Amino acid sequence: MAVLLATKGHAQAAWRDALLACDPGLDIRLWPDAGDPAAIEAVVMWGTHDLADLARYPALRLVVSMGAGVDHLLRPPGTPKGVPVARLKDVLLTSAMSEWVLLNVLRFHRQDPAYRAQQAAAIWHELPAPATAARRIGVLGLGELGQDAAGKLAALGFPVAGWSRLPKTIPGIACHHGAEGFDAILRQSDMLVCLLPLTPETRGILDAGAFARMPRGAFLLNAARGGHVVQPDLLAALDSGHLAGAALDVTDPEPLPPDHPLWRHPGIVLTPHAASITIPASVAPQVVDNLRRAREGQPLLNLVDFSRGY
Numbered sequence: 503m504a505v506l507l508a509t510k511g512h513a514q515a516a517w518r519d520a521l522l523a524c525d526p527g528l529d530i531r532l533w534p535d536a537g538d539p540a541a542i543e544a545v546v547m548w549g550t551h552d553l554a555d556l557a558r559y560p561a562l563r564l565v566v567s568m569g570a571g572v573d574h575l576l577r578p579p580g581t582p583k584g585v586p587v588a589r590l591k592d593v594l595l596t597s598a599m600s601e602w603v604l605l606n607v608l609r610f611h612r613q614d615p616a617y618r619a620q621q622a623a624a625i626w627h628e629l630p631a632p633a634t635a636a637r638r639i640g641v642l643g644l645g646e647l648g649q650d651a652a653g654k655l656a657a658l659g660f661p662v663a664g665w666s667r668l669p670k671t672i673p674g675i676a677c678h679h680g681a682e683g684f685d686a687i688l689r690q691s692d693m694l695v696c697l698l699p700l701t702p703e704t705r706g707i708l709d710a711g712a713f714a715r716m717p718r719g720a721f722l723l724n725a726a727r728g729g730h731v732v733q734p735d736l737l738a739a740l741d742s743g744h745l746a747g748a749a750l751d752v753t754d755p756e757p758l759p760p761d762h763p764l765w766r767h768p769g770i771v772l773t774p775h776a777a778s779i780t781i782p783a784s785v786a787p788q789v790v791d792n793l794r795r796a797r798e799g800q801p802l803l804n805l806v807d808f809s810r811g812y
Contacts, residue, residue, distance in 0.1 A: 503797050504529040506536050508547035508555070509568065513782075517546065517568075520782035524790040544793055549574025556582050564588065564796040566789055569780050570595055570647065572806045573700040573727060587806040588792050594784045596650045602725055602777035603651040603695055606749035607660070609771065610693065610721045611637055615747060634659040640691030642707075643698035643726065644670050644677065645812075647778075651697060663687050667703075688715040693723065700727035701811030710735040719746045725777040728754030733764065740769040751777040 505528055507517050518530045531537055533551070542559040548568040553575065556562060565581050567574075567589045581587050609615070613629050620627055637660055641652045644666040656662040656674045663676040665687045670677045678687050684707075688694070694716060698704045708722065709732040716722075722745060724731055733754065739745040749771040753764060756775055764770055788803060795802050806812065 503543045503793055504531055504537070504541040505544045505546060505793060506531045506533055506542050506559070508533040508545050508551040510550065513548075517782045517786075520786035521546075521790060523783070524786045525793070528790070528793070544796060546789060553577065553581060554579055556585075564792065564802065566590075566792065567806075570778075571699065571727065572812060573729075575806070576808070576811060586796075586802055587808075588802055588804045589806055589812075590780065590785050590788065591646060591804050592780070592785045592788070594781050595778050596646055599647045599697070599725060599778040600651045600654050602751060602773070603697075603723060604654060604658075606723050606771065607639065607655060607693055607695070609749070610747055615769075615771075635661065637661070637692050638663070638690050639693045639695065640665065640687040641675075642687070642694065642696045644672065644675075645697070645699070648695075648697040649675075651695060663690060685715060688712055689717070691720060692717055693721045696722070696724040696726045696730050698726050698730060699812035700729050703811075705729045706732050708732065708736070710738065713739040713745060716745065718744050720744075721746055722748040723750075724748070725751040728752040728756060737763060737767065740767060745769070747771070749773075751775055 507514050507530060509517065514532050518532065521528055521530060536542055539558045540560055543561050544564040544566065545556060545562065546566045546568060562582060562585050565585055565587045567587065570590055572587065572589050575581055575587055611632050613632065616629060639655050639660045639662050641648050641662065641664045644664045648664060649672060652662045652664050652675050663678060664672065665678045665683055667679065669679045696708060708730050713735060736748060740748065747769045751773045752775055758764055764772060792803050
């Protein structure tokens with residue numbers, strides 16, 4: 503099976519080596535050198551690749567996203583009709599995302615921005631101690647990433663609630679769903695963590711109306727997609743003091759232009775879509791397993807349901 507790695511830079515070599523370590527017999531092609539397009543049966547790709555390029559491969563039988571998210575595969579012209587698309591589920595991706603969430607929840611909870619400002623001004627002043635049991639945290643999205651983050655936050659003693667499209671029951675987590683549940687979780691979240699998939703229904707879900715329903719002095723953490731947040735509304739909520747701060751791992755667009763106000767806003771902590779980075783050696787076994795399944799006509803793993811958008 504000829505497999506095209508449709509990515510750039512040093513990631514190409516890492517992915518090639520990881521896949522060959524699992525199956526030395528794979529015929530790995532490194533984009534843009536695909537060789538004979540008719541030989542390509544699978545494409546392993548990330549969001550920077552032009553989806554129109556996939557139409558060049560008449561024997562294509564599988565597309566694999568290099569991450570857990572697949573919104574980059576939903577943009578026009580989309581993937582070829584009838585070709586299954588698989589995403590990644592990986593314990594390291596999940597744990598890394600939870601680490602980012604915990605890092606930024608604790609950053610704000612323990613008043614680190616205020617202490618860093620005091621350090622810069624050479625001020626020795628003890629702030630009132632925060633109460634973990636009084637800091638209510640809401641998690642939007644209760645898939646694998648959301649459930650793991652919610653459970654680890656609850657283990658630290660935070661009261662945690664979650665919201666999802668459909669009803670869910672998770673021990674130790676107060677679960678909400680639907681429009682009524684969304685309103686409820688906004689109103690009770692002193693910190694709101696967004697780990698939702700980006701779909702037409704969730705694009706722009708965090709706007710001025712959502713921020714207004716959150717408690718004054720609340721914080722927003724977004725490690726899902728930049729399209730979930732209406733950025734001018736977020737800046738306005740921060741400037742008014744209604745929101746006390748935000749941690750953003752994702753923006754729209756990416757990368758941000760150098761003159762974008764998110765870079766320099768004092769209430770915002772930015773990371774460059776680095777909360778959870780795919781480690782090829784960790785995910786290569788499942789990719790190779792899916793390549794084998796595609797070759798043998800067996801059921802594929804972790805398929806994307808395009809009707810749901812993830």
